[in-house]
Amino acid sequence: MGTFKAWVVEKGEGGQSLTFRDFDEADLMAGDVTVRVTHSGLNYKDGLALTGRSPVVRRFPMIPGIDFAGVVEASDDPAYEPGDAVVLTGWGVGETHLGAYAERARVKGGWLVPLPAGLSPEQAMAIGTAGYTAMLSVMALEAHGLAPGDGPALVTGASGGVGSVAVTLLARAGWHVIASTGRESEAEYLRGLGAAEILDRAELSIPGKPLGKERWAAAVDSVGSTTLANVLAQTRADGAVAACGLAQGMDLPTSVAPFILRGVSLLGINSVTTPLPKRRAVWDRLASDLDLDKLAAMTTRVPLAEVGALGEAILAGQVRGRTVVAVG
Ligand code: NDP
Numbered sequence: 001m002g003t004f005k006a007w008v009v010e011k012g013e014g015g016q017s018l019t020f021r022d023f024d025e026a027d028l029m030a031g032d033v034t035v036r037v038t039h040s041g042l043n044y045k046d047g048l049a050l051t052g053r054s055p056v057v058r059r060f061p062m063i064p065g066i067d068f069a070g071v072v073e074a075s076d077d078p079a080y081e082p083g084d085a086v087v088l089t090g091w092g093v094g095e096t097h098l099g100a101y102a103e104r105a106r107v108k109g110g111w112l113v114p115l116p117a118g119l120s121p122e123q124a125m126a127i128g129t130a131g132y133t134a135m136l137s138v139m140a141l142e143a144h145g146l147a148p149g150d151g152p153a154l155v156t157g158a159s160g161g162v163g164s165v166a167v168t169l170l171a172r173a174g175w176h177v178i179a180s181t182g183r184e185s186e187a188e189y190l191r192g193l194g195a196a197e198i199l200d201r202a203e204l205s206i207p208g209k210p211l212g213k214e215r216w217a218a219a220v221d222s223v224g225s226t227t228l229a230n231v232l233a234q235t236r237a238d239g240a241v242a243a244c245g246l247a248q249g250m251d252l253p254t255s256v257a258p259f260i261l262r263g264v265s266l267l268g269i270n271s272v273t274t275p276l277p278k279r280r281a282v283w284d285r286l287a288s289d290l291d292l293d294k295l296a297a298m299t300t301r302v303p304l305a306e307v308g309a310l311g312e313a314i315l316a317g318q319v320r321g322r323t324v325v326a327v328g
Helices: 044-051 121-143 161-172 184-193 225-233 257-262 276-289 292-297 304-315
Strands: 003-012 015-024 033-042 067-075 085-089 104-107 153-155 177-181 197-200 216-221 235-243 265-268 299-303 322-326
Touching: 003 044, 003 304, 015 304, 033 044, 033 085, 033 121, 033 304, 044 304, 067 104, 067 121, 085 121, 121 161, 121 216, 121 235, 121 265, 121 276, 121 292, 121 322, 153 161, 161 177, 161 184, 161 216, 161 292, 161 322, 177 184, 184 197, 184 292, 216 225, 225 235, 225 257, 235 257, 292 299, 299 304, 304 322
Parallel strands: 153 177, 153 216, 177 197, 216 235, 235 265, 299 322
Antiparallel strands: 003 015, 033 067, 033 104, 033 322, 067 085
C-alpha cells in the first residue's frame, strides 16, 4: 500500500483546517471495494464541508467530496471486479466516511452503481449529486401525476447545480419552465438550457401572503426558507413542490393554507440513502433523458488541486451550473 493525493479536513484547537497532502492508503476506512477515483463534483454540501460553515463533517480527519466516478481496483463484493466503472453519490461519503477529493476511495459495494451506459465518468460527475437530485425531484413530480399539460414548472436556484439540471430536464420533457434566479446576467444561459421565462428571485425571497395568485403547477425548489413558502403559496390547486434544498435557509415559514385550501403537496427529496433499485432507475433516466450538449454547456472543469478553493464560492451562490473535478 502506498500514499495518494487527497484534500483532508482536520479539526484542531483553532477549528477546522483544510490541506492538500499525501494520504496513507492504510488509513482508508473499512469497505469491500477500493476505487481509483477519476472524477468528482462540486456540490453545495461540499462547500459546507470544505469551509466548515456547517457541521456536515462528523469524523476527523475527513476527506471531503460527496460523489465520485472511478474504476474498481480491488473488490470483495461479488457484484464488482477490478476494471469496472462505477459511480457513487451519497451514503455519508465526505461526511462520515472518507470521501471523493482523493485519488482513492474505499466504500461498501452496496453504495455503488455501475456507470450507466451512454455516460462517461466525466459526464456522470458533471451530473453528480446535484443532477441526480434534480432527476429525483422530477420523478417525484411525475409520480404525483403531474405532466406538462397541467401548467408551468418553476425551478428556484435555477443557475445552480440542481437548478440547471432541473431546468434542462423539465424543458426537454415538454414543461413550460419558469427559472427563478438572483443573477440577471445568467438569463441567457438559462434560456439556453430551455427556460421559457426568467423570474427575479427577489419576488420570492421576502415574506409574502399565505396564498397568492396560482402561477405554476409544479416546482423544484433548491432554496427553502421564505422562498419555499412563497412557492407553495403560488402553486396551482392539486400541484406539487419537490423540496430538495436550503440555499436560502433551513426554515420554512409557511401556513397550512396551500395544503388545505388548494390541495398542494410538498414532496421531500433525499438523495443520500435512495435504495439501490431506485438509484439505478434514476441514473438510467439521466442517461436517457438528459441532453448531453446542455450538460456540457453548464459544466466547468477544475483539477483536484483547485477544488479546495471553491467552497466559499459555491456557498456564496457564485458558481454557475456544475463543476466537475478531474481527479485522475
Ligand atoms: P448551488 O450553489 O449550485 O445552487 C444553489 C443556488 O441557489 C445558487 O446558484 C443560487 O441560484 C441560489 N441561491 C443561493 N443563495 C441563495 C439565497 N440566499 N437565496 C435564494 N437563492 C439562493 O448548489 P447545489 O445546486 O449543489 O445545491 C442546491 C441546494 O440543494 C443546496 O441547499 C443543497 O444542500 C441541496 N441539495 C440537497 C440534496 C438532497 O438530497 N436533498 C442533494 C443535493 C443538493 P441563483 O443565483 O440562480 O438564484
